[in-house]
Amino acid sequence: MINFNGNTLADDSKFLNHTNRGFRYGDGLFETLKVVNSKILFWEDHYFRLMSSMRILRMEIPMEFTLEFLEKEILGLVKVNKLENTTARIRFTVFRDAEGFYLPENNNVGYTIEAVEITNPFYVINDLPYEVELFKDHYVEPGLLSTLKTGNKLINIVGSVFAKENDYNNCLLVNNSKNVVEALNGNLFLVKGNEIKTPPLSDGCLNGIMRRQLISILGSVEEYELKEESISPFELQKADELFITNVIIGIQPITKYRKKTYRTNVVKSIVGKLNVKVRLS
Known part of the structure; x- marks a missing residue:
C-alpha cells in the first residue's frame, strides 16, 4: 500500500497522469528514511531539510505539513503495511502539483509515501569486497x-x-x-x-x-x-x-x-x- 496525498491506495493504483511535473520536469524532491520499530531515525533532520528544500524550489508548503502531521502519515503507512515491528525504508516524495510548461500555473504540492521492508535495524559494516x-x-x-x-x-x-x-x-x-x-x-x-x-x-x-x-x-x-x-x-x-x-x-x-x-x-x-x-x- 502507498499513501497519495493522505489517501491509502494499492501499490498497483494508477494515480499520476502524463501532466505530472515530477514526471515531466523532475519538479520534485524526496527524502529516503529509515524506520525501526515505528521510530523514524533522525526525523527532525529529515523534516527540516525537506522544508528548506521546498522553500528553495519556491514550493507552497501546506499549512498541515507540520513535523507531527508528516510523522503520523509516515508511521500510518508503516502500520498499514504491517511493518511497525520491523525495519522499513520510506520514500517520501513531494512534487509541484500543477499544470503548465516550465512555468507552473501555481506552486501547490502533492506527495506520495512508499514503504518497503529491509533488514538490519542497526548499522553494520559490510565486510565484502567493494x-x-x-x-x-x-x-x-x-x-x-x-x-x-x-x-x-x-x-x-x-x-x-x-x-x-x-x-x-x-x-x-x-x-x-x-x-x-x-x-x-x-x-x-x-x-x-x-x-x-x-x-x-x-x-x-x-x-x-x-x-x-x-x-x-x-x-x-x-x-x-x-x-x-x-x-x-x-x-x-x-x-x-x-x-x-x-x-x-x-x-x-x-x-x-x-x-x-x-x-x-x-x-x-x-x-x-x-x-x-x-x-x-
Missing part, C-alpha cells in the same frame, strides 16, 4: 540545487549503469573543477592518518543526513581531526580508508579503487558510535 571507480562522463555542477535531493538524478542513474556494465560496486562523482564530490548513493569520507576529510557542500555534494550525523560524531572524537575540504582524485590512492554514508546503509567501506586497497579500522570504530547515537536519539 570496488569503486571515478565516473567522468558527466560532472556535478556545484550550487545550491546540487545539494538537494531533487527528482533529477540523471548523473546518478547513468553512473549506476556505467558501474554495473564495468562490474564496479559504485562510482565516485567529480565536479567541474575535477574534485571528487560524492558517491552515486551517498556522501564520501577519506581517512589519512588521524585526519578525516569530506567534501564541503560548496563542491556540490548532497547535504546528506548521515553526513551530518558523522560530522557531529567525528567532531567530538579527539583522536581524529575532521575537515570539510575538497578531495582531489590524486588523494584517493594516498588514503588509508574511504567510506560512503547514507541513512539506509549507514557506513559502507570502500575496499578497492584501481590498484589501491583500503583498511577498515576507522570505519569499524565509528559504526559503534553511530549506533549509540541512534539509540539515544
Whole structure:
C-alpha cells in the first residue's frame, strides 16, 4: 500500500497522469528514511531539510505539513503495511502539483509515501569486497540545487549503469573543477592518518543526513581531526580508508579503487558510535 496525498491506495493504483511535473520536469524532491520499530531515525533532520528544500524550489508548503502531521502519515503507512515491528525504508516524495510548461500555473504540492521492508535495524559494516571507480562522463555542477535531493538524478542513474556494465560496486562523482564530490548513493569520507576529510557542500555534494550525523560524531572524537575540504582524485590512492554514508546503509567501506586497497579500522570504530547515537536519539 502507498499513501497519495493522505489517501491509502494499492501499490498497483494508477494515480499520476502524463501532466505530472515530477514526471515531466523532475519538479520534485524526496527524502529516503529509515524506520525501526515505528521510530523514524533522525526525523527532525529529515523534516527540516525537506522544508528548506521546498522553500528553495519556491514550493507552497501546506499549512498541515507540520513535523507531527508528516510523522503520523509516515508511521500510518508503516502500520498499514504491517511493518511497525520491523525495519522499513520510506520514500517520501513531494512534487509541484500543477499544470503548465516550465512555468507552473501555481506552486501547490502533492506527495506520495512508499514503504518497503529491509533488514538490519542497526548499522553494520559490510565486510565484502567493494570496488569503486571515478565516473567522468558527466560532472556535478556545484550550487545550491546540487545539494538537494531533487527528482533529477540523471548523473546518478547513468553512473549506476556505467558501474554495473564495468562490474564496479559504485562510482565516485567529480565536479567541474575535477574534485571528487560524492558517491552515486551517498556522501564520501577519506581517512589519512588521524585526519578525516569530506567534501564541503560548496563542491556540490548532497547535504546528506548521515553526513551530518558523522560530522557531529567525528567532531567530538579527539583522536581524529575532521575537515570539510575538497578531495582531489590524486588523494584517493594516498588514503588509508574511504567510506560512503547514507541513512539506509549507514557506513559502507570502500575496499578497492584501481590498484589501491583500503583498511577498515576507522570505519569499524565509528559504526559503534553511530549506533549509540541512534539509540539515544
